[in-house]
Amino acid sequence: MEKRRIGNSELYASVIGFGCWIASGSDYWAGTEEKEIIKTMQAAYERGINFFDVAPVYGYGNAEKVLGRAVKGFRHEIIIASKCGLVWEEVRHERPCLAKESILAEIDRTLKRLDMDHVDLYQLHWPDYDVPIEETMEAINMIVKSGKVRYVGLSNFPIGLAKTALKYTPIVSEQLLYNMLDRNSSHYHNIPLHYRTHDQMVEFCRNHSIAIIPYSPLSQGLLTGKYKPEKVSAAGIHDVRNANPELQGDSLARRMAVVSKLITVADEIEKPLNEVALNWLLAEPAVATIVCGARNIEQVAGNINATTWKLDKETYQRLNTILDEEGF
Numbered sequence: 238m239e240k241r242r243i244g245n246s247e248l249y250a251s252v253i254g255f256g257c258w259i260a261s262g263s264d265y266w267a268g269t270e271e272k273e274i275i276k277t278m279q280a281a282y283e284r285g286i287n288f289f290d291v292a293p294v295y296g297y298g299n300a301e302k303v304l305g306r307a308v309k310g311f312r313h314e315i316i317i318a319s320k321c322g323l324v325w326e327e328v329r330h331e332r333p334c335l336a337k338e339s340i341l342a343e344i345d346r347t348l349k350r351l352d353m354d355h356v357d358l359y360q361l362h363w364p365d366y367d368v369p370i371e372e373t374m375e376a377i378n379m380i381v382k383s384g385k386v387r388y389v390g391l392s393n394f395p396i397g398l399a400k401t402a403l404k405y406t407p408i409v410s411e412q413l414l415y416n417m418l419d420r421n422s423s424h425y426h427n428i429p430l431h432y433r434t435h436d437q438m439v440e441f442c443r444n445h446s447i448a449i450i451p452y453s454p455l456s457q458g459l460l461t462g463k464y465k466p467e468k469v470s471a472a473g474i475h476d477v478r479n480a481n482p483e484l485q486g487d488s489l490a491r492r493m494a495v496v497s498k499l500i501t502v503a504d505e506i507e508k509p510l511n512e513v514a515l516n517w518l519l520a521e522p523a524v525a526t527i528v529c530g531a532r533n534i535e536q537v538a539g540n541i542n543a544t545t546w547k548l549d550k551e552t553y554q555r556l557n558t559i560l561d562e563e564g565f
Contacts, residue, residue: 238285244409250526254288261296278307292320301350318358335365340376360390374405395431415451448525462510515543
């Protein structure tokens with residue numbers, strides 16, 4: 238599989254990565270059992286995926302534990318990316334916290350859950366506007382110096398705050414909400430986004446040699462062309478997609494209408510919509526690796542298939558024209 242460099246780091250990531258939110262547990266994603274997820278992670282590695290993205294808040298520690306068990310046999314051949322900055326006193330009540338002492342404690346808990354001595358990429362999960370960025374970066378520099386972290390990335394940071402962070406330590410990546418339906422979204426799961434990916438962050442990242450790592454590349458299933466709202470709704474609280482306002486009511490109807498137009502283009506070129514959506518992201522050179530969730534080996538294979546071909550310029554422009562016309 239093609240590999241792309243993550244910023245100015247020595248890390249070269251497979252263009253398709255593995256998103257470990259899916260390993261939170263069946264209380265958060267319906268139909269995700271630990272044994273199956275571990276098999277899926279191992280199959281992803283065997284098929285060329287070397288980038289695994291996780292966070293403490295995914296399953297409140299569970300995803301990190303599952304990932305650690307899954308990759309024991311090949312830890313030194315892959316890139317482990319985790320995060321800090323979302324903490325919780327009780328389950329389902331997390332809050333941003335990038336205070337120095339909190340970060341120093343978080344990295345140790347992460348390494349214990351992963352059963353590893355370092356992570357390759359440590360990302361500040363969300364901005365914390367109550368803590369001076371200088372304090373945050375002091376803690377980050379301390380854990381880099383200690384060897385617990387190799388490289389530093391951001392996630393969901395607007396340009397102004399990202400520029401300030403850059404004054405204190407090298408930043409090699411930024412993880413952003415980015416897909417065909419979320420080119421410039423203003424929120425994610427009701428969390429405000431103080432950036433616009435397509436209109437602001439792409440150029441900023443290009444100019445600063447910061448790799449873009451898109452998350453939610455298939456809009457939590459909408460861009461597979463197989464999304465079944467009634468099935469997700471029936472899962473009740475056991476599926477995090479029920480908490481996404483964009484997958485409810487009029488917002489969902491509007492998105493489904495656009496998806497139908499995108500499917501028409503995908504059918505014309507005889508490719509599945511999920512592969513088209515991933516190819517659309519990979520057409521941007523600043524994108525290094527895409528965080529793709531997968532419940533099973535078949536979904537891993539479907540994601541990887543997107544790397545076996547590329548969108549031509551005409552089709553790429555047709556897709557963008559549809560998105561422009563529909564206001565996405």
